[in-house]
Structures are given as C-alpha cells and as structure tokens.
Amino acid sequence: MKKADIITGIVLIIFSILGIMEISTWKELANVSISIKFYPSLIFGAIGLCGAIILGRALLKGNIYTVEFRWATLIPVAVVILLYGLAIEYIGFVIPTLLFLAMLMYLFGERRWKYIVLISVLGAAMLYIIFIKMLAIQI
C-alpha cells in the first residue's frame, strides 16, 4: 500500500466526519447540565484534526512511505479465523476447533498430513478437556 499516510489521513478524516454526523442525531437529555454530545464530539474532532495533520504532512513534506501487506497469505488466514469465530457459535466448540487447527496449520505452511491430523486431534482434545471440562467454560 503506497502513500500510507495519505490514505490513513483521509480515512481518519472520514471516520471523524461520520462520528460527528452520528453524534448530531442524538437528542439532548433534559436533566443533564453538560451536553451528552460534548465529550464524543471532542474525541472525534481531535481524530479529524490528527487525520488532517497526517494528511497535510504527507502532502506538504512528502512524508510518504510504503506499507506492504501480503494479501495473498493474510486474507485466507483472516477468513478462516472469522469463520471459526462464527462456527463456534452455531456448531459448537470441538469440530470447528479441530478443523480450524488443521486449516490454519496448513495455511501457515505445514504440509505433512500426519502432523496436521495428530496435532489438531490432540490439540482439540486437550483444549476441550482443559476449558470445557476442567474450567467449565460454556462455549
């Protein structure tokens, strides 16, 4: 991602504007002496100001640098983690955890299936015994 500060500055300014727009929809409470919009507006205003400084600095001083994201490896890992977060809610802990351990090991470069199967099965069993049985976490 080139020109990281330009993009960051713009995102922060947009975020700040959206925040202030949301705050402006709030209705004031009758019995409160300090406006309920005061503190949130202060924070979003400051974020917008910081975004403007970052953007201005990048444009005026040429404060531009490159941030590299390895999307090809990052996205599959992020998707599998997100799916795992959803699966444990709807399917339960053991099967999603077993599959997740195997998939993430594969995505991180392990290609020996014996290792993948062994570690996932033993790992899921160990996690089940520790957290569900011993610590009684109702996940």
Next chain:
Amino acid sequence: MISMQGFLTGLLQVMDIWVILFIILGTTLGILFGAAPGLTASTAIAMFLPVTFGMQANTAFAFLLAIYCGGLYAGSIPAILISTPGAPGNAATVLDGYPMCQSGKAGKALTLSVMASCIGGLFSALCLFFLSPVISSFALKFGPAEYFAISLMGITCVASVTGKDTIKGLTGTLLGLTIAMIGMDPVSGNLRFTFGQPSMITGIGIIPVLVGLFAMPEVFAQTEKIGRETIVKIQEIKTDRPRFAEYWSKKTVLLKSSIIGTIVGAIPGTGSTIASWFAYNEAKRTSKTPEEFGKGSEEGILACESSNNAVTGGALIPLLTLGIPGDGVAAMLLGALTVQGLAPGPLLLVEHSEILSFFLWVLILSNILMTFMGLFGSRYAPKILSIPFRYLSPFIVVFCAIGAFASANSFFDVKAMIVLGFLGYVLKKVGFPAPTIALGFVLGSIVEFNLVRSLIVSQGSFLIFFQKPVSLTIIILTVLLTFLMFKRTKTS
C-alpha cells in the same frame, strides 16, 4: 503502611501449593513466550487470561505476575542470540548483547541479562510494597479533577513516547478512547454507537479488546513470513556462574537503572521500552568506558535488563493505588482484577491490605525462579527459538477466542476480538502501536467520567483543573514529562 497482619497474610497466601505451582508454571510459560520468536509477555498474558477465570483470585494473580516477570526477562534471549528483541523493551539489549554473542560470550551475556533482570525485578517489587500505601492514602483525597489530570498524564505520555510518531501515538490513543465510548454513557446513561445491537449496550469488554489488540496482531503479522521462514542456527550455550563481586562493582549502574525502570514504569502510559532506552543512555553517559557501548558492554546489558524488569513493580503502583495501568500488561492485569471482582484504586489497599504483601512475595518468588531457570535452562534456548510458528498460531487464536468468550459468555465478544485483532494489525502496520490504542481504551471511561463530573461541579468551567493544587501539579508534571520523554525518545 501495611499492617503486620496484612504482611503475614500475604505471605501465608503465597505458601499455598497451587499458588507456588502456578508461579512455577507462569514463570516457565513467560520465559518460553518471551524467548519464542514473534511472541511476547503481552501475548502470553492475553492468551492465558481465560485460564485464570476459573481460578481463585490469588492463584490467578500469581500465575499472571509470574508470566509477566518471566516474559519481560526472556525477551533478552533472542536479543542476545539472534539480534532480534523478543519485545520492544529488549531492543536496547541487542546493541551490546549480540556483539558479545558474536565474540563467543553468549553465555556471559545471558547470565548478565538474567541477573540484572532479577535485581531490577526485586528492587521494583520492594518499591511497590513500600510506596503503594503512601500513594494510596494520598489518592483517597483525590476528586474527579485529580483523576482526570492523572488519566490525561497517561494519555499524553503514551502518545508521546510510544512509536516513532507523536501524532500517530495521539491518534492511536484517541481511537482507543473512541472504542471505550461504545455503549452506555457513564454519566447520563445515554446509548452511543450501539447501532441497535443489544450486545453493544454494555460496550466492548476489556478482555476482548486487550486480547484482540495484543495477541491477534502477532498471528496476522506472521502471515507475512509464510514461505519465507529462515532456519535459526545458534552456537551451543553455557552460562557463566554469577559472582557477587562482579555485580557489586556495578552496583551504581544496577541501582540507577532499577530506579529509572521503576519510575518510568509507574508513570501511566509508559513501559519497558522507554525505561530500557532511558537507562541505557544514562549508563552510557555516566560510564567510565562509554566507547565500549554498542560493542559488547556489560554495563549496557545490565542497564537495559535491570530497568526492563524494574518496570514490573513500577507498572503495578498506579494500577493498585489509582486503578490506572502503567503499561499494556498492567492493563490486562486490570482486566484480571476486575474479573475476580476486585476494583483497583485507592480503596483496594484499604479493603484488601494483604494483596500488596501477596504481590510482593509473588514477585520475589518469580524473580528468583526466573533467575534459576535462566541460569540453568539457557542451553535449551536454541530449541525455543526454533519452534515453528505454524504450530503456535492456531492455538493462540483458539486461546484468544476462548478468552474473549469466557469474560462475559458472549459470542459477540469473540467476533469483536477478531475484528479488533485484524484492525490492530492494520493499524500497527501503518504506524499506530497497539499499546496506545489499548491504554486509550482502558483510560477512556476514567477520562470521560472524571472530565464530565469535574465540569458538572464547576458548572462548565475548565478552570477547575488549574484551581486545585494537586490537579495543577499533575498537569504541569504532564507537560514537563511529555516534553522530556519526547526529547529523550527522539534522541534514542
């Protein structure tokens, strides 16, 4: 002062077999995580926080404090052996540790590191024990203006010293304050940024935020190394036997660095990175042989590591006395205290005076244990450094998911943790360090509650912060500290 009864109760509580076992386990895990590539003490505490939810409070704190001590020290192992600091706080150790390793003195460097860490850790534990009651009794007189001033100090310090860019540091803190605003307004009860979601009414919990910001970004960051892993080859290591006279001759460096570490740790929002660089520069400035610094100076390692571990006790002082964490790890300990039903702040030491004595003994035991493990276990360091991350990462995620869920039995927290983890990774990549966001989040409710309450009392006048002597002193100190730290950080 803590009563003799409180002191002895704390000692008796440490004598519990489970507490001792978990101190041993915590120190071991802390060392393993601190030394393992890509993992830190923060990651370890974030991961093992859920394990403590089912424990008794004492066992839980003993376990987490032991991880903290072991993890901070062990970051020096990769710094010395492979020129890669285990945590940012060990970065200065690379300057002299790695040259010593290259000249065949890896064992000596590791011995210096563990001994200095132990001395720094023990010094700060004693400071925690003796200073906390004084600060706590003083803090009992604090009103909202004083609390706001202290929180402001934390925010400005963290913004000015974390990372390379002050504006980004400040923005990170503001983003943390924004996350803290989600849910119910602490003063009026108005619902904010919940977007009609019932799960968001109580806001995002401290555990999902901290676990998401500290542990998950490490997993995402490791995706950059997939297919690019390098095999680490390290020489065989044999640590030297420490000699008392050798350390006594360097007592000034050790004492000064331990004091720096404790003071910096006690300033809300700072942490081990600043402490170790401060101590390193100070040791170099006052050394009789400054030319040796950067080429394998023993004083350099002693200064960095004693100050680094002295942060442990220092960071706990504002946490226990004011309810304000000194660094990211202390922020997670705040979460642990809350989960165990304890409210950190000036009343904590009044209602549970034994907790201070208990923390002192846990820190003493952890530091001694850490020293033995460091001296006799260093030969296994190459094995720890060669653990492939592909086996660790899936378990880190599962631990984090369980931790996020277990804090409030909510799947929403699991999803929030994953989203925050990804966001934390992206933000870190573009220059917003996780500790700034985390501390902004932790301080968020304290800042808002005390700011608004102060303004209600003063009928909207900001002069209240300058009319109260304590508040005014803290604000002046904040300005001075920010200027000083900003200047020293830039120099470092």
